[in-house]
Amino acid sequence: MLTVIETLFVPARQWKTMNKETFVVHQPHTKLDSDNHSLIAPLYQSVKYYFDSYQAVEDLLNQKREGFLYSRVLNPTVRQLEVTLSKLQNTEDGICLASGVAAITGTLLSLLSSGDHVVGFYDGYRPTRIFLRETLKRFGINCSLAWGEDLNSLTNAIIPGKTKALIFESPTNPTTKITDVASVVKLCKKAGVLTILDNTFAGFHNHSDFDIDIYLHSLTKFAVGSGDAMGGAILSRKELIDHIRHETMEMGAVLDPRAADFCLRGMRTYFLRYDRQCENALNVAEFLESNPNTERTLYPGLSSHPNHDLAKKQMKDFGAVISIDIKGGKAQMEKFLNKLKLFKLAGSLGSQDSLVAPSELFYGDDLSEQEKKKAFITESTVRLSIGTEHPQDLIEDLTQALTTP
Numbered sequence: 001m002l003t004v005i006e007t008l009f010v011p012a013r014q015w016k017t018m019n020k021e022t023f024v025v026h027q028p029h030t031k032l033d034s035d036n037h038s039l040i041a042p043l044y045q046s047v048k049y050y051f052d053s054y055q056a057v058e059d060l061l062n063q064k065r066e067g068f069l070y071s072r073v074l075n076p077t078v079r080q081l082e083v084t085l086s087k088l089q090n091t092e093d094g095i096c097l098a099s100g101v102a103a104i105t106g107t108l109l110s111l112l113s114s115g116d117h118v119v120g121f122y123d124g125y126r127p128t129r130i131f132l133r134e135t136l137k138r139f140g141i142n143c144s145l146a147w148g149e150d151l152n153s154l155t156n157a158i159i160p161g162k163t164k165a166l167i168f169e170s171p172t173n174p175t176t177k178i179t180d181v182a183s184v185v186k187l188c189k190k191a192g193v194l195t196i197l198d199n200t201f202a203g204f205h206n207h208s209d210f211d212i213d214i215y216l217h218s219l220t221k222f223a224v225g226s227g228d229a230m231g232g233a234i235l236s237r238k239e240l241i242d243h244i245r246h247e248t249m250e251m252g253a254v255l256d257p258r259a260a261d262f263c264l265r266g267m268r269t270y271f272l273r274y275d276r277q278c279e280n281a282l283n284v285a286e287f288l289e290s291n292p293n294t295e296r297t298l299y300p301g302l303s304s305h306p307n308h309d310l311a312k313k314q315m316k317d318f319g320a321v322i323s324i325d326i327k328g329g330k331a332q333m334e335k336f337l338n339k340l341k342l343f344k345l346a347g348s349l350g351s352q353d354s355l356v357a358p359s360e361l362f363y364g365d366d367l368s369e370q371e372k373k374k375a376f377i378t379e380s381t382v383r384l385s386i387g388t389e390h391p392q393d394l395i396e397d398l399t400q401a402l403t404t405p
Ligand SMILES: Cc1ncc(COP(=O)(O)O)c(C=O)c1O
Pocket: 099, 100, 101, 102, 125, 169, 173, 198, 200, 201, 217, 218, 219, 220, 221, 230, 231, 232, 347, 348, 349
C-alpha cells in the first residue's frame, strides 16, 4: 500500500529530503492513475493555482489557453456548476456568484450605465425592487415599475431609446402571479430591451423555450435543496456572460467552492425533489382551497388560479409555492403562524423543509396600500413553500393550525 501511495504522491522525490517544517507546508497531493477515477468530482477548495512555467501564465493571461490562477476569477468546482446549470437552462454559458441577490445586482450593474432606464415589476422579489428604486437611482439609473399581468403597463413603462432592460419573474414572489413570457419577450425584442428573467421559482428546467436574454437563479433554493448554502447563477449567451464575468470579477461577490460543491450535490437530486415538491404543493393547495378558514388560495396548478391556463401552456409544472389569505385578518394569521409545527416561519423557499412566511411583513413593506392590494398581498397573506415531507403530515399540520380558536 505504501508503495502505491509513494508513487502516487507528488512531489515524492522532494519531500523525502525536506525538513519537516517545509514538508507540512508543501504536503504531497494524492494523484489517481489515469485508469482510476473518482465518481464525484473533487472539490477544488484551493484559492491559488500554479503553472510549471512563466510562459503558461502569460498564455493564460493573454487568453491563448484556458486554466485557473485565482479563485475570484475562476475556480474549477464553480466552473463545473456553471457548465451544469447552463446546460440545464439551455444557455451557452453561465456565471455563479455568492447569492441570488449577487446575481441580480451583478447583472444589472454590469449592463447598465448612468442615464440608462430599467423596468421592473411591482409584483416580484422585494430586494430587486429596492435595488432598482433606491440603489441604482444613486448611480443615475432610473427605473419604472410595471404590472406583470398588464402588458399595457409594461408598454407604458418602456422609454424608447432609453430603456435598456426589463427584470421580471414568473411565478412571482410572493403571490405566484404568472407572467405571459412569450408576449413580454416579443414586446421587449421589438423595443430593443434586454429581458432578464429571475427564474428562481420556476427552476432550471422551465422557460428555456423562450428567447430570454438572461436567466437568473437563487441557488440557495432548489439547487442546494437542504438550505445549508447560498449561491446565485446568471445564465445567458456567451457574449453577455463574457461581459458580465469581466465586470463582476471586479465586484468580488464570488461563489465559494464549498458552496458550489453543495449546489452540485443538490443538483443530483434536483428533479426528484422538484417533482415531489410540486406534487405535494398541488395536494396542499387543494386542501387549503377547500378549508373554510382560508380565503384566497393561489397556486398556479389550481384551475381557480387566475393564470392557470397560461401556466399550463408555458411551464412543465407549477412550482412549490402557494399563497393564501387566512380568514379573520392579521390576528388569525398570527395565530395560524404560531400554531404551525412542521412548517417553520422562515424567509426562504425551495428547500426540503416546508416553510411559511407572512407576505406583508417580509415582502411588501415598500409597497403602497393600493400596490399591495393589486399584488394580492393583504395583512393576512402568507406564503407557503412546500417541501418533500409526506403530504399527509403537511395537511395535518395545516389542519390543526387553521382550526379555531
Ligand atoms: C425570486 C427570488 N430571487 C432572488 C432571491 C435572492 O436569493 P438569495 O437569498 O440567494 O440572495 C430570492 C430569495 O428569496 C427570490 O425569491
